[in-house]
Amino acid sequence: MSTGRRWTAARSLRARVTALVLAVVALALVVIGVAVDLTLEAQLRRDQQSRLDDRAARAGLLVAGGTRGAALVDAVDGQGIDAVLLDAGGRRVAGSDGDGPRGGPPGGRGRPDRPDRPGDLARVVTVPDGTRLVLTTDPRENDDVLARLRVVMVGAGAAGLAVVAVALLGGVRVALRPLDTMASLARDIAAGDRGRRLRPERTDTELGRTAAAFDAMLDELESAQARAEEAADEARRSEARTRRFLSDAAHELRTPITGVQTLAESLVRHPDGDLERRERLATTLVRETQRAGALVADMLELARIEDGAPLDRREVDLAALAAAEADRVALLAPALTVRAEGPSVPVDADPGRIAQILANLLENARRHSPPEGTVRITVSRDGPLAVLEVTDEGPGIPPADRERVFDRLVRLDDARTRDAGGAGLGLPIARALARAHGGDLRVVDAPTGARLRLTLPTA
Known part of the structure; x- marks a missing residue:
């Protein structure tokens, strides 16, 4: 108007x-x-x-x-x-x-x-x-x-x-002056001064109630606009993360796929070559294929978790799950010492998913610890939370990288070799599963090495 x-x-x-x-x-x-x-x-x-x-x-x-x-x-x-x-x-x-x-x-x-x-x-x-x-x-x-x-x-x-x-x-004229004020305020707001309000001294009159409703409408409109802008920013950030994820995934998959293609072409070009060489090519081809398949499986698993995959919750003992995973890692790496300690702490969780979290944490600790080092698993209770900490004797995680390690396909410089480092999805999957249970996973200070703390609601 x-x-x-x-x-x-x-x-x-x-x-x-x-x-x-x-x-x-x-x-x-x-x-x-x-x-x-x-x-x-x-x-x-x-x-x-x-x-x-x-x-x-x-x-x-x-x-x-x-x-x-x-x-x-x-x-x-x-x-x-x-x-x-x-x-x-x-x-x-x-x-x-x-x-x-x-x-x-x-x-x-x-x-x-x-x-x-x-x-x-x-x-x-x-x-x-x-x-x-x-x-x-x-x-x-x-x-x-x-x-x-x-x-x-x-x-x-x-x-x-x-x-x-x-x-x-x-x-x-005096009685309807608030209407003129409202009209002037509306013009100022339309011109860009969004912070102005009527703020009537009395709200027990018709004009006072109208002015109060007008202020409430403006507050709600500003809140809706702020929420819309925040949602737009989040959408832009999500789009940027998705593009970065796709770029990193394409980069990670390019190497094994290129290796598979090269090995397959070698086998095709030399069908009657040295048998021992052909066996090495076939073994490497299988390994590269498994590596690409594992990467794709991890990416799909992370996507399912973030989409809210259902959990088979039940009351389980966190200390017992930690002891079982410690035994498994000790069998896979006999030279590595894995110790699990702490009282019994029941949690309401999916035991398969919690075991997956522990497996990822222990795999991360095993990769970064010395061959004959020690990995400690400590279980405790902190009020309504169950706390599990995994500490290794590796080089540790710098404070600047303590959140970055939970991003997808991120590997720190000391673990970038494809033989020693994973695809960079273990810790993101572990954190996503922890938050799906209502808990969290983060890096905390440690005297030596790296310490990752998992928190879960107690049963």
Whole structure:
């Protein structure tokens, strides 16, 4: 939404709120005015009736006192009351003729005691001499009062609406100022200032709750963006690792595949050659083929582990597994001394996978230890964790390489000969299996040689 449209929308909201409130106030004023008009009209009519009743009572007292004729009329006429004395035939004997300033009923428009205009009020007092005293009042005097009152109410109402309109314009502008702030903040955020927030002082009002929700939305959007950027970075890192892995795997496989191709071509070119040479070529060909197959198998195994291959978990004794692997390595390398020590520590793990971890760790220690060296396996408990450490007497692992050795296809400089070193997948597979069990594998400080520590949750 453009700035002009936002301003038009805000201005329209102010206009709608102001018009609605003014309409409600005007309706209230109309209702109040009608109520006041009707109430005042009824009150004025009651006042006229009360004055007529008082004047009729006074006339009765005067008649009882012997007052007659014009004197009786003069005594009760005036102050809004018209008095007319009529004879038995209805002819005027004394009193107003209806054309005077008092506005009495005009002659010839009917009997005075029966006014022909709705709303005229009359009282009749009978005089013993056969005449009748008719007292009347004209409701037009009420109309004058009501007309003046209506003019006053209309003027006051119009002035009040004007004051209310001015007050509303200022009040609505102040009340809707947070909306302008939100619009300005949205523009700043769109321009790149992502750290700004409304931070309302009160969140128990509609605008306060709206501002708080706006801030929460911005926080969530920033968090989502940060997560998306982190995921993108991780995807880029994963892609880089995959490319590096494929490059290293291609490099590792190229040598045995080239050797297989060369040996196979030699066998084909010299089918009738020296039998001893042919046997050496065939033996080397089998060895290179096995080497390539082992590399491919290790790569597939690592991929399965990282994809979450299921584990056959059960309660096993870590010390017993360590002792069994120590015996196996002692048979494969009789000159190497392998010692396993420590108490029985049960763990909830897949015994085949734990044996694979130990085999990789001991193979790594065997390759880097002197031919008649010693490899120690120590099992202990550290709170909720079972700890197994494998320590050798080799050259050790520099601190800068202690994480790099767990990368795929990484071999340190002292183990890069293909006869002595592996493909560089043993330790990555061991760490992946340890983390699949909820544990970890890392290199720790040792007085001499290298020490790898495996941690697993206890059963």
